[in-house]
Amino acid sequence: MSSLRIAVCVKRVPAPGSRINVTADGHSVDATNLGFTTSPHEECAVEAAVQLVELHGGSATVVTLGPVEAEEQLRYAASVGVERALLVSAADGLNWDPQNTAAAIAAALSVVEARDGAFDLILFGNESADSGGFQVGIRVARALGRPIVNGAKGIEVGDDIVTVRRPIDAGFEVYELPRPCVIGVKEGINLPRYPTMKGRLASKKVAVEVVEGLDQPGGQARERLHRPEEKASSTIILGNGPEAAVAVVDLLAELGVLA
Amino acid sequence: MSVLVVIEHDRGVMASGSLEALTAARALSADVTAAVCGGTDDLAAACAGYGATEVVSLLHPFLDDYAPQAWGEAIAQLVAARDPDAVIACGTDRGNEVLAHASVSLELPMVANVLRIDASGGKWALTRVQWGGSLLEDVTLDAATKLVTVAHHANDIVPSAVPEHPTTFAPILDDALGSTMVRDRVVREAGVTLTTARVVVGGGRGVGSPEGFAPLEELAGLLGGVVGCSRAVTNNGWRNHTDQVGQTGTRIAPDIYFACGISGAIQHWVGAMASKNILAINTDKDANMVTRADYAVIGDLHKVIPAISEEIRRRRG
Numbered sequence A: 001m002s003s004l005r006i007a008v009c010v011k012r013v014p015a016p017g018s019r020i021n022v023t024a025d026g027h028s029v030d031a032t033n034l035g036f037t038t039s040p041h042e043e044c045a046v047e048a049a050v051q052l053v054e055l056h057g058g059s060a061t062v063v064t065l066g067p068v069e070a071e072e073q074l075r076y077a078a079s080v081g082v083e084r085a086l087l088v089s090a091a092d093g094l095n096w097d098p099q100n101t102a103a104a105i106a107a108a109l110s111v112v113e114a115r116d117g118a119f120d121l122i123l124f125g126n127e128s129a130d131s132g133g134f135q136v137g138i139r140v141a142r143a144l145g146r147p148i149v150n151g152a153k154g155i156e157v158g159d160d161i162v163t164v165r166r167p168i169d170a171g172f173e174v175y176e177l178p179r180p181c182v183i184g185v186k187e188g189i190n191l192p193r194y195p196t197m198k199g200r201l202a203s204k205k206v207a208v209e210v211v212e213g214l215d216q217p218g219g220q221a222r223e224r225l226h227r228p229e230e231k232a233s234s235t236i237i238l239g240n241g242p243e244a245a246v247a248v249v250d251l252l253a254e255l256g257v258l259a
Numbered sequence B: 001m002s003v004l005v006v007i008e009h010d011r012g013v014m015a016s017g018s019l020e021a022l023t024a025a026r027a028l029s030a031d032v033t034a035a036v037c038g039g040t041d042d043l044a045a046a047c048a049g050y051g052a053t054e055v056v057s058l059l060h061p062f063l064d065d066y067a068p069q070a071w072g073e074a075i076a077q078l079v080a081a082r083d084p085d086a087v088i089a090c091g092t093d094r095g096n097e098v099l100a101h102a103s104v105s106l107e108l109p110m111v112a113n114v115l116r117i118d119a120s121g122g123k124w125a126l127t128r129v130q131w132g133g134s135l136l137e138d139v140t141l142d143a144a145t146k147l148v149t150v151a152h153h154a155n156d157i158v159p160s161a162v163p164e165h166p167t168t169f170a171p172i173l174d175d176a177l178g179s180t181m182v183r184d185r186v187v188r189e190a191g192v193t194l195t196t197a198r199v200v201v202g203g204g205r206g207v208g209s210p211e212g213f214a215p216l217e218e219l220a221g222l223l224g225g226v227v228g229c230s231r232a233v234t235n236n237g238w239r240n241h242t243d244q245v246g247q248t249g250t251r252i253a254p255d256i257y258f259a260c261g262i263s264g265a266i267q268h269w270v271g272a273m274a275s276k277n278i279l280a281i282n283t284d285k286d287a288n289m290v291t292r293a294d295y296a297v298i299g300d301l302h303k304v305i306p307a308i309s310e311e312i313r314r315r316r317g
């Protein structure tokens, strides 16, 4: 089998701790003092791309639509083995709606494909960590005229066919997509590696190609973000250390789960 | 207003989310049509039991089993033929996927995982889920036909029988649309799972190692429950991702969740918060899991959990 060209799309998001705070204008997550990351689904998509290139040869390109700071997420992917990076620059940060996001990513991928050849496989996360619109991958695939299946927890690339495994309640389903195709990946498909020191150093040298993102707002527009109501909680401390076991088992009896 | 509801089923078995979607649709309008890809008489009857005044079975060989792209295109063709004001599906993996495909075919926006719908204006005002439910987003939806999925488990299921009115619709599907059809399926033995368990014993980084889970397994076994874990655990390769509770894992709703050595990051909390009771076991009394739990034991889980199992065995004699 000839070597693979793979693209993998990731989204820069803040990494909140125990609560998510919103900026005063209600338009975004207050990221003061927060680090940034990508969705675990996307981390797994990056790992899947790297593993497939290790297995079949070829190269992987990581793609993000976001502010210039999103270079951090591109370089992270480079530090675990992705060779190329594409930043689709979005002046207005990450408030882009799904149609707009997908159109800009599809356009950028088309530019790269026209120049370097088509991607055999384009990987997405199943859903983004923050907005979770469950559609950017589908919109991009359709714009490029390729089949897509979401929820993948297994990918095997053959000469003409890509076999995808997707879990369902009762087990898993098998799909066979003709190449080239697009796949939405779920966390659990693999165990993403951590960057090595060598990988980190190499990632600094990876050139990040920048493409201007076109901005064509779609029909979904953000008014404001807010936190869901929390039920006021007061914790009953059952005790300290092993001595608390009696109180715990009393509670289990009371809840009827002991029988 | 007329509303079309996309019915999700697995080889004829109705998904509970579709009954939620039917109930949500009835709150908007009495004119509710259910659309069932590869429909059967049983499914049509079930939809009528939840207020669908018409049930359309969409029939084509590509719709005989699940095929996201073919299902989406078939729904789009029905929407084009009937011109409803809104299309609603449940925000499950399949529901979101099918409606997203339909929205592309129709060149319309699609809003996923909505909790609240205000359909009083020309633009709809919606509240939707972000961060798996840790944050909410108010959006407006500006479209000729409104395509929306309702968040799973956010709507009650309320029966409301109407006379059965089954019809059929035959979409014209391009050969290429057959390519995303399920080719095969592998069925595993279904025991108690994280989603169905009455007791879940969850372990986090505080458990320290794969072997450290033995006492958690023991406690879960004594209570007929299962073991769950945090992402720190799966990321370390200590347990399989199928055990992960949270935003990108499984959402649980047991009678009691033991959260042991788990700090309670928002992405974990959101998967655990539907538990009827949460008991945190943590060395840190200020951990988020402890302050948000119903009950807590402050201490080393490696000592506390075996003591609980011991006490259970003692009482059982």
Ligand SMILES: Cc1cc2nc3c(=O)[nH]c(=O)nc-3n(C[C@H](O)[C@H](O)[C@H](O)COP(=O)(O)OP(=O)(O)OC[C@H]3O[C@@H](n4cnc5c(N)ncnc54)[C@H](O)[C@@H]3O)c2cc1C
Residues within 6 Å of the ligand: A015, A016, A037, A038, A039, A040, A129, B203, B204, B205, B206, B207, B229, B230, B231, B232, B233, B244, B245, B246, B247, B248, B249, B250, B260, B261, B262, B263, B264, B265, B266, B267, B268, B271, B281, B282, B283, B284, B287, B299, B300, B301, B302
């Ligand atoms: C987009 C996104 C999605 C995510 N999805 C998920 C998800 O689905 N599920 C998930 O779990 N996480 C998820 N995470 C990760 C999450 O943010 C946290 O990193 C993770 O939940 C932390 O796991 P933990 O609580 O086990 O570890 P830590 O935060 O390290 O907490 C360990 C806890 O153990 C306690 N402890 C230590 N030793 C002991 C002992 N001997 N006895 C008792 N207590 C002890 C400590 O006091 C501490 O509270 C996600 C993150 C992102 C960004």
Ligand SMILES: Nc1ncnc2c1ncn2[C@@H]1O[C@H](COP(=O)(O)O)[C@@H](O)[C@H]1O
Residues within 6 Å of the ligand: A009, A010, A011, A012, A039, A041, A042, A063, A064, A065, A066, A098, A101, A105, A123, A124, A125, A126, A127, A128, A129, A131, A132, A133, A134, A135, A136, A137
């Ligand atoms: N701004 C973005 N840049 C790159 N990829 C994105 C972006 N937004 C979404 N995606 C990809 O599309 C997937 C689905 O996103 P969503 O439709 O928002 O749930 C994500 O997991 C990413 O792989």
